[in-house]
Amino acid sequence: MRQVIPQGFSHVPPKSSSLSSLLFEAADGSRATVTAVDSSIFRVTFAPPGLDASDPRSVLSRTHTVVGKSAAAADESVAGKARSDLRTLLDSPDTVFRLEIDSGNKDSRVYSLATPAVTARAAISPDGLLTLTFAGSAKSPSSQSVSAPFLEDLPLRAYTYDKNGGVAHYVKRKSTVGYYGGERGAPLELTGRRFRLDALDSMGYDVDRTDPLYKFTPYYLAVDKTTGESHAVFYDSFSRGGIDFGCEVDAFWGDYTKYEADQGVLDYYVIYGPTLPALVDHMSLLLGAPILPPKFSLGYLASAMGYAEHADAHKMLWEFPDKMREWNVPCDGMHLSSGYTVDPETGARNVFTWNLQRFPDPKGLFTKLNANGVRVFPNIKPWLLAGHPAYEAIKEKKGFVWDPETDSPSLTRLWSAGAGTSATGSYFDFTSEAARAFWKSGVKDLLEMGAEGMWNDNNEYTIHDDTHLYSFSAAPGASLPAQQAGLAGRALQTLLMATASFEATREHHKAVGAASSTRPKRPFLITRSGAPGIWRYAAHSWSGDNRTSWKTLRGNISMGVNAGLGLLGNYGHDIGGFAGPQPTPELLVRWIQMGVWLARFCVHSWKEEGVTEVGMYPEMLPIIRDAITLRYTLIPYFYTLLHLTSRHGAPVTRPLFWDFGTDPLAYGPAADTQFFVGPSILVAGVIEDGARSRKVYLPKDSKTGEGAAWCNFWTGEWVKGGAEVEADVPLERHGAVFVRAGGIVPTCSKVGRWVGDGDHGDRVVLFYPPPAGSAAGSWSFTLIEDDGETEGAPTTEIKIQLRVEDGANKVFVGAEVLVAGHKLAYDTVAVKLPQGDKREVVVEKETGIKLALQQ
Known part of the structure; x- marks a missing residue:
């Protein structure tokens, strides 16, 4: 480590009359900018000497995450957008001006940049150190009167770089502020914890301790737990790194948070609420709102590795709709796990191939399932094993991530056959023409066969050498030469894999629609891994391959709420647990009762004992059937919430403090195991074996500070809020559920065998x-x-x-x-x-x- 804190910063006057930016340069050539992008959004950059982020031949000059509110997913390029164009992505602030202030010390300088909502101040200390602060504007932006800063750089150490590579950003940490957002382990509040910025296949993870998990999340939301004032910081980089919310303590510097990127420059956005709903709306304005899924996605979605792994897989799945009819349980989808691609001789999983011994008639199977309302989502993985029949052809066209030392594909060990097995193979390079063409052709073949959507899986991209290359040959107009994986980021491939699946699906649906003179269907894409912006393409995601336990059931609650705050609004979990033993009858019931309140409701597993199914315990089937039926009656409410997510980013499942930001108890332990479904319904699921009652905190009114009225969803009894109550939850009751006074919940009374079946x-x-x-x-x-x-x-x-x-x-x-x-x-x-x-x-x-x- 050779950390440098640049000194000798001075203000560089603008070359034009624009009043929207401030530019500063240090004695060593480091440069920093502050730009008002929108009334509530500011962009800050910091580049060490010798790194020119404006060079159009560098991936640093491009962004794949910041798109603006008018962006259409189909218009996004493999090369992303030029950062030089970002000023035009959003509405210009109504009023933007700069005011130079004499701080009273002749050697200190303070510069202000204000919008109607936020005032940014850049202070240069006597020894030339730069510090930024951001505050909500208390009055008109033309006034110098502002409220206390909601974000303050750490004095004397705000911006650093390492001579061996990497940059860091230090921010003062307030004791009243809690940190949230992104797919991270329990509990809900992230304060005092440290996370790696990376993504791994963390199967069977410990829900409290494992890090990293499946998503790459270089951002956070900060909420003042006394006032509810909220802001977010988004770091626009796919570089590996870390983010620390106060785990690291150094007495000399005081309390701070820290972001580190292993490579590149600092390019981050400060986003202001001030309320949490407004903040998430502003985040969606900058990063794009989640795509609207089809309504069937709210139905029960079945899955299990064991179906496609079975020697008689075709028969098992052929009979699946009949089994659901026998159980009298509706179902809208089946995830087809990768067992359909297993080579019958080698056991290797070869994407876009079929094991015709297990599946002698794939098209006929899809036809049978579709006719019964069970749509199919095949599993697809972003690599080819060296023995794949198409490997040599893709190698010849340089469609893989490339090793420049050997001038051959980047080789690594990849999952091949059963648990714990691997073989040599290569990841697709989704910046290349060859990979995208091959991939899109394979996706379209599956759609032609009758698949409804794609399941992007195992897409964490664990490339082991930062110097291996992405070609960017699929972006000829961007003038980008090959870029190193470390600088461009592994997560970029995860995102571009999603764009390839999305584009192929959309092109297929448009062709079908044109042929029948109908509007094309919405693409439906599911992804395990993720990166900022993936919600623009993937309608669903989940918490990955969790472990069967009561602990996981509990911890997945806060994981889902945090994911939703980070714009992964249509999110769920492997109900019943993916890894580990089969769930006990009671655990399965309680997990399903929790799952019916989430945006994504899916039972998935990989068990030696067989598949986890909703009807596996006959004595519990009536309770489970009733829970799933309840889910289907609530679809009009849920579907409206999906529309709101696609318009404003507001997640379906929301933290207790979403609308109750001034209630300090809404940030307490109750926030880890309770959540809102939309604006009206508060859910507290059962998370302990044998429990027949549980404590529930009912927030108090944010306006009056008094206990609001809450109605027990099951009994109609009214309870005063602002206190904890003991709620009865017998096994047949689907959680402790309350509705706030004034709540309005649209439902339907008729439930068929799938969404849209019969007269609804x-x-x-x-x-x-x-x-x-x-x-x-x-x-x-x-x-x-x-x-x-x-x-x-x-x-x-x-x-x-x-x-x-x-x-x-x-x-x-x-x-x-x-x-x-x-x-x-x-x-x-x-x-x-x-x-x-x-x-x-x-x-x-x-x-x-x-x-x-x-x-």
Whole structure:
């Protein structure tokens, strides 16, 4: 280590009249910039001497993550976007100005750059050290009055570089601030912990201790636990590195957090809320919002390695719909694990090939499953083993990550046959024309056979040599020569693998749509690994190959909530556990009861004893069936939440403090095992063996500071918030579930064998007016409907309204069609109050839709 703290910084006057940027240069040639990108978003760069991030021949001059709100996924290039163009990606701030301030010390200089929302200040100390602070603007941005900084660089050590390579950023750590976001192990709050920035195949991980996991997440959200004021920092780099939230302590410097990148420059964005929902919306503005999945993705999605590994796999899967019918459980999908690609002679897994002994009629199997509503998502892996029939052809075309020393493919050990086996092979280089062409052809072949979507798996890209090369031959217009893996980043390949699968699927659907004169279906892509921006292509992700245990059930809750805060809004877990022993009957029940409240609901496993299935314990089947049926009745609510995720980034599952940021107890231990589903429903699943009750914290009202009213979802009983309650959770009850006063939850009453099966032309809206004696109030929820499957589908949006007057002795409801682009299968919405609520219901408004009271 040869760390340097640049000194002698001075302000470099702008060459133009633009007032949106500040430029500073140190005595050693290090350069730093501060730019107002949007009213709530600032960009900061720091480049050590000799590193020119503006050189168009360097990958440092490009970004694959920052796209702006008008970006379309189909328009994104293998080369990404030129960083020099970023100023035009977002709306320009309404007012941007710079103000130079004399700090009172003739040798110190302070420069300010303000927008209506944020003021950034750059201070140069007497010895020329640069420190930045960011504060929410308290008044008009033309005023010098700002609130206390929400982010402050660590004085005297903010920006450093290592002469052996690498950069670091140090920030002052406040005791009142908690850190969150990204796929990281439990607990929810990350303060006091350190994480590597990398991604590994961490099968059977310890949910509290294992790091790194499957996703590359160079960002965090910071929330002041006394005020709820929120900001995020996103580091736009795929370089390996680390991020420390206070694990490291050095008394001389005080409390700090630290980001380190092994290679490259610092290029980061400061994003301001000030509320948490606004912050996530601003993050989606910068990084792109998650893609809208098809409605079927909310159904039960089956999976197990054991199906495709079985010698009689074709028969097992052929009979799967009949088994689901026998159990009377709906199902919408089957993940086809990689056993279908196993070479019958060598046991090697060869992507885009078929084991015709296990699967004698793949197309016929897909036809049978599709006819029964079970869509198929084949597993595909981003490498070829050296024995793959296409290996030599791809090698000849330089479609692999390349070893420049041997002028041959980068070789590594890759999973080949059964557990723990490996063989020599090479990763595809998804910046190359050859790899993308081969990959897209293979994906389209699977889609032609009847697959509905792709399952990108084992895509962590554990390349062991930083000097191995990506060709960028698929981006001829960008003038990029081959780039080293260490500088460009392994996670770039993960992201570009997603773009290749997405493009192939979209091209296939467009061709099918054009042939039938219909709108093309939405691409549906599932990914295990991930990097910033992958949510623009992959509609689903999950917490990887977890381990069967009560501990995992508990820890996966906070993993999912943190992932959602990092824009992985459509996220779930391997219910029942992937690795380890079979779940006990009670563990399986409680895991399913938790899973039905998540955006992604999938049971998946790899067990020596056989597959984990929803009907594997006959004595538990009635409870499990009831839980899954509940899931399907809630799909109108969930589907609206998916639309909101695709518009604003708001995750389906949200932390306790999402809407209760000023309640200090919302950040406490309860936040690790409780979460909101959308704006109204609070879920606290059962996480202990044998438990028949559990403690639940019900937040207090953020506006009044008093205990809000909460309705028990199962009993209709009202409870005052601001305190912990003991909730009954008998085995047949699907968690401790409460709805906040004013909650509005659209449902349907008819459940078929899959989403869309039979007549689902009904909507029953559950209203939760505050209990009698409450103060006046009004609430609304906009239900969003469309065809559920096509890109750009027109929507119909119904604003559903709830109101009570002082005393809340009557309930006033209304409905108004705001947008009428989709023809509904119903013209009446049923109104239903909680169990035991006999108050009079008055219909105030019926604009474009009717309301009818349901007893």
